[in-house]
Amino acid sequence: DAMVIQNPRYQVTQFGKPVTLSCSQTLNHNVMYWYQQKSSQAPKLLFHYYDKDFNNEADTPDNFQSRRPNTSFCFLDIRSPGLGDAAMYLCATSRDRSSNEKLFFGSGTQLSVL
Amino acid sequence: AQSVTQPDIHITVSEGASLELRCNYSYGATPYLFWYVQSPGQGLQLLLKYFSGDTLVQGIKGFEAEFKRSQSSFNLRKPSVHWSDAAEYFCAVRTNFGNEKLTFGTGTRLTIIP
Numbered sequence: 001d002a003m004v005i006q007n008p009r010y011q012v013t014q015f016g017k018p019v020t021l022s023c024s025q026t027l028n029h030n031v032m033y034w035y036q037q038k039s040s041q042a043p044k045l046l047f048h049y050y051d052k053d054f055n056n057e058a059d060t061p062d063n064f065q066s067r068r069p070n071t072s073f074c075f076l077d078i079r080s081p082g083l084g085d086a087a088m089y090l091c092a093t094s095r096d097r098s099s100n101e102k103l104f105f106g107s108g109t110q111l112s113v114l
Numbered sequence: 115a116q117s118v119t120q121p122d123i124h125i126t127v128s129e130g131a132s133l134e135l136r137c138n139y140s141y142g143a144t145p146y147l148f149w150y151v152q153s154p155g156q157g158l159q160l161l162l163k164y165f166s167g168d169t170l171v172q173g174i175k176g177f178e179a180e181f182k183r184s185q186s187s188f189n190l191r192k193p194s195v196h197w198s199d200a201a202e203y204f205c206a207v208r209t210n211f212g213n214e215k216l217t218f219g220t221g222t223r224l225t226i227i228p
Binding site (some may be wrong): 045100105 | 165
């Protein structure tokens with residue numbers, strides 16, 4: 001039973017064309033994270049929501065935005081995708097932000113930019 | 115800021131052989147340490163974690179890891195690997211101050227040969 005669900009599994013977009021990736025969770029967790037993982041690199045945190053509180057990482061480009069309309073859903077919006085934004089995007093959740101909390105990951109969305 | 119190093123990009127092991135994946139961290143105090151596994155086409159799954167206490171921790175799927183403060187290491191081991199263990203393995207660190215992000219290493223890809 002999937003607990004963190006990401007759609008679509010593969011997404012192809014054109015250079016400069018806005019794209020939205022979605023994530024939903026059935027765990028009722030307070031925190032939702034978005035990670036970017038480029039080929040052969042470590043997952044890199046873009047931002048997270050703690051409930052409705054949005055927390056952006058300092059080095060996340062303005063091109064990346066996020067929305068969390070309710071506890072279950074979180075969206076990643078890329079306003080003008082560039083070739084360098086092609087990557088796997090991972091959504092994760094945790095019950096709270098304590099350092100000992102386990103993160104639950106979705107299967108990811110592989111984004112290609114043409 | 116904390117950092118994680120996984121010196122081995124790719125390791126090949128025969129099925130049934132023992133395995134050790136290396137992880138070194140950089141942090142002034144004892145951080146919280148994690149090992150995650152990512153199977154092809156899947157999200158990351160937590161194998162085990164270390165916070166305090168016994169320096170040898172047991173995880174799922176027969177994995178264990180040993181925290182060695184003197185070496186700033188948290189190496190992952192398994193006595194006998196199975197073909198299904200082929201995956202990407204990520205070591206991760208988080209400070210124990212709370213509200214700190216999880217920082218991943220660049221991963222080690224494990225290939226199992228018959």
